[in-house]
Amino acid sequence: MSTRDWILHVDLDQFIAAVELLRHPELRGKPVVVGGSGDPTQPRTVAATATYEAREHGIHSGMPLRTALKRCPEAVFLPSDPPAYEAASERVMATLRDFPVRLEIWGWDEAFIGATTDDPEALAADIQHAVRARTDLSCSVGIGDNKHQAKLASGYAKPAGIYRLTSENWAEAMNDRPTDALWGIGARISKKLAGLGLHTVAQLAAADPAHLAEHFGPTNGPWYRYLALGKGEAEVVTTPWIARxxxxxxxxxxxxxxxxxxxxxxxxxxxxxxxxxxxxxxxxxxxxxxxxxxxxxxxxxxxxxxxxxxxxxxxxxxxxxxxxxxxxxxxxxxxxxxxxxxxxxx
DNA sequence: TCTGGGGTCCTAGGACCC
DNA sequence: TCTGGGGTCCTAGGACCC
The missing domain is CATH 3.30.1490.100 (DNA polymerase, Y-family, little finger domain)
Incomplete structure (x- = not known):
């Protein structure tokens, strides 16, 4: 195997719920919903996250807590505690920083890593072990040629796995998937694309950039096709982000x-x-x-x-x-x- | 399912100037 | 007096993400 540059995407599994379960081990295996001040009778409050056990009752993040309570009256509701998540995140990022890699932090529970290695899977496994040893948290690692591929790969890797998605297997893995599987295309754009007869990633990849530009603007239109081809940013920015x-x-x-x-x-x-x-x-x-x-x-x-x-x-x-x-x-x-x-x- | 909070980037139209 | 075309700035809204 030859040495080359790779992009890794490290994504903590069920981050907020996992941090809460470390503080409340007795709740392991139970349906737990985190959000707001933790009072499920409060109106206009939504779930920040829900454990797998809660998801089995149809509860998901963004759902009003009152709805979650109706779906699962025995669920445990916990208040959201951002400082605790911040602290846990910092321990994870400090762990990643100890590796001889380039690190770009993307929020509490994810980071991109640029690494030069002949064995990215071995690096990914080392990262998972270090994160688990230092923080008791589990993460999934995606490996790609660029950030877009690595980000989608970590989705395939969940939970706690490793997956490689590069230009080599892109078409095989992505061609039949709906366009909103791409990172940057959401429900609205996907629906609009479907209206143009573009339902799958393969169809979007084969679309005419000028036609896309007509409907989505000169920057966005061609960009969507670019995403469908599996392309994306490959530069890892290690300088701290400056808020706009x-x-x-x-x-x-x-x-x-x-x-x-x-x-x-x-x-x-x-x-x-x-x-x-x-x-x-x-x-x-x-x-x-x-x-x-x-x-x-x-x-x-x-x-x-x-x-x-x-x-x-x-x-x-x-x-x-x-x-x-x-x-x-x-x-x-x-x-x-x-x-x-x-x-x-x- | 009566729909949080905190971000980023792009587009389109109007004002204004040369 | 009427009119062109381009460039830039400002504002409102939309879309996406975690």
Whole structure:
């Protein structure tokens, strides 16, 4: 076997549920649902994740907790605890960093690795053993020529397995699959593609790029075909990610109708976002306000600040001015404030 | 199934300027 | 007076992902 570059995708299995089961070993083997404050009678709260035992009752992430409770009254509901997941994630990433590889972290529970080796499966197995030894967590590892292939490969590898998906076996593994199996094509685009007679990955790969550009734009159209051919980014970026922006939003359990009340909540969110920006040492260039009306109509308004700032007063005032541009005659179920940061060295 | 929270990127249309 | 074409910036919304 010859030495060459590979991309590995490390994906922790059932990450949030696994962390919770380490803290509550007595719940192993039981249906467990994690989400919100852990109260399944609370409206407008959804599951962050569900264990395999809970999934057998038809429960899945994104499902309202009240629905989950109806489907499985004996399920155990736990509150979501982001700091605990953050801490567990850091232990995993520290473990990966000890390997002589290039590491790109992609959130709490996944990372891409660039490695030069003649045996990527052996490296993958070493990684799995190290992660299990150091954190008691299990992961799946996908191996590919690029990130797209490696990402899909880790899906095939689940749970706790290793799978290699390269240009060699791409067609065999992917050609008959629906287009939304590709990483970057979701339900909407897949449906639109089906409307053009493109149902499978093979059909999308054989489509005319110009025709795709007509329907999906000059960048996206050809990009979808590119994905269907198994191509993708192969560069592992080891420098830490610089956030483009930041936001905070709240869904209220009971609708807001009072304008003073709404303005008060917007001011609070804006101040939080400003404090976050100060803590992150980033300047804000743009402020946007999000309002979701009942039943589920979402609208956003934004404006660019005359001068980048971190001043909470300025950011809050901007958010309140933007809020004035909304028609607030309908009941409101969600409010949000988002900011865009200036990018360094620009 | 009455549908969270936090991100990223792309597109399209209008304003404005030359 | 009327009109062209291009470039850039701003804003709103859509789609995707975890």
């Amino acid at each position: 922006g930041h936001s905070r939003e709240t869904t209220f359990q009971r609708d807001l109708t009072d304008k003073t009340d709404i303005a008060h909540h917007i001011a609070t969110l804006a101040d939080q976002v400003a404090q976050d920006a100060i803590e992150a040492d980033r300047e804000v260039t743009r402020v946007s306000v999000k309002v979701r009306f009942t039943p589920f109509l979402t609208r956003t308004r934004q404006s660019k600040l005359p001068v980048p700032t971190t001043d909470p007063g300025t950011i809050t005032e901007a958010a309140l001015t933007i809020l004035d541009r909304f028609d607030l005659t309908r009941p409101v179920r969600l409010l949000g404030v988002a900011v865009e940061y200036t990018l360094p060295q620009e």
